Amino acid sequence: GTGMKYWGGGVVCAEMGWKEHAQVVDSVGFGMPVSNVPSAICSGSAQVALPYGSTEYIALGFSVLVFLVVIELFGSTFMKNCNVILALLFGYFVAGVSNYEGLPYVDTSKIEAAPVVDFLWTQWFGIG
Numbered sequence: 001g002t003g004m005k006y007w008g009g010g011v012v013c014a015e016m017g018w019k020e021h022a023q024v025v026d027s028v029g030f031g032m033p034v035s036n037v038p039s040a041i042c043s044g045s046a047q048v049a050l051p052y053g054s055t056e057y058i059a060l061g062f063s064v065l066v067f068l069v070v071i072e073l074f075g076s077t078f079m080k081n082c083n084v085i086l087a088l089l090f091g092y093f094v095a096g097v098s099n100y101e102g103l104p105y106v107d108t109s110k111i112e113a114a115p116v117v118d119f120l121w122t123q124w125f126g127i128g
Helices: 002-008 011-020 022-028 055-074 075-081 084-099 107-114
Strands: none
Touching: 011 055, 055 075, 055 084, 075 084
C-alpha cells in the first residue's frame, strides 16, 4: 500500500497532497485560495522537478519492479536473497545514466568532489 503511494515521486511528494484540499487550507490557516497553494512538485532529485505521479517517475519505479521480478525468476539463490537491494541499485543506476530534457536525475557533484582514495580511519569523529 504505502510503497505504491510513494512510487510516483517519493515520500515527501506523496505526503504533500493534503495541502491542496480546500478544508485544510481554511483550517490550517494558510489564508490563500487553493489555486495559490503550491502543488506537489517533486524536486528531491538533482535538477529535475516533475509533478507527483509523472510518467518518468512511474517508469523508473516500474523498471525497479521489472528487475526485481527478473531476479526472482532467473537469479541464483544468493541473488534471490538480496533481490530488493539489487533492484533498488538497478533503479539508481537507471536514474544515474538517464536524464530529463538534459537535466540529470542524480546529483553527482559530491561524488566528483570526493578524493579518489581516502582512508576513512584517519578522521576522528569524537564519539566516545
